[in-house]
Amino acid sequence: MKIHPTAFVDKDVLIEDDVEIGAFSTITGKVKIGKGTKIGNNVMIEGKVTIGENNVIYHFACIGFPPQDVKYKGEETEVVIGNNNIIREFVTIHRATGEGEKTCIGDNCFLMAYTHLGHNVKIGNNVVIANGTQLAGHVEIHDFAVLSGGVLIHQFCRVGKYAMIRGRARLGLDVVPYVIADGVENTEIKGLNIVGLRRNGFSEERIKILKDAYKILFRQNLNTSQALEILERDFSKYDDIKYLIEFIKTSKRGIGK
DSSP, X not given: OEEOTXXXXXXXXXXXXXXXXXXXXXXXXSEEEOTTOEEOTTOEEOSEEEEOSSOXXXXXOEEEEOOSOTTOOSOOOEEEEOSSOEEOTTOEEEOOSSTTOEEEEOSSOEEOTTOEEOTTOEEOSSOEEOTTOEEOTXXXXXXXXXXXXXXXXXXXXXXXXXXXXXXXXXXXXBBOTTEEEEESSSEEEEEEOHHXXXXXXXXXXXXXXXXXXXXXXXXXXXXXXXXHHHHHHHSTTSHHHHHHHHHHHTOSSOBOO
């Protein structure tokens, strides 16, 4: 391992092989850092934080600080970060609210500068979040989603797999999988994320099925219950549609249209 002499690392911190910690960084509390992870200058990590392998954390990132939640009373909570993530400058990732709860990031994610992850946020794998995007408490971002810059997401909202959110959108409802979404006054679905699906290896046959499901859900003047009935009857043999149906059924805030 390589720790700059000006860095402060608490005696309780567990550090595996090949970890690098830059100048003036401070790491305190029940922190575990996996092998190959590189931490830049002036990074602050505190509390109960588990960081996996081969992550790169850039200057001035702050990870593991208490949640900005008036309900929080000092209970032990955690941040868990997977492997192979890039966390850029001035990113903030807060611990969860609720005894034993976690704020989680999966593997292979890219969090660009000034991103904020509030308490109890759950980020899947292969997620990209661009500069200045702010996630309130309990937000969920599923695998392969892309959030453009300056996006604001209300607490408890979810963004489904392979969805793309346009820059400066304000989201107050769930964004279903596979779509492009925007939002000024409310969450608006603009179409299928066809370019993103192709880039991620979806066949034209899979995309055709998603197009058909999209038309039923958003273009036939059906309410959500009516659309779900048709999707379950005619499309439930397809795994992509099974996930879409389950996503909608488990929505707490409703879905954007």
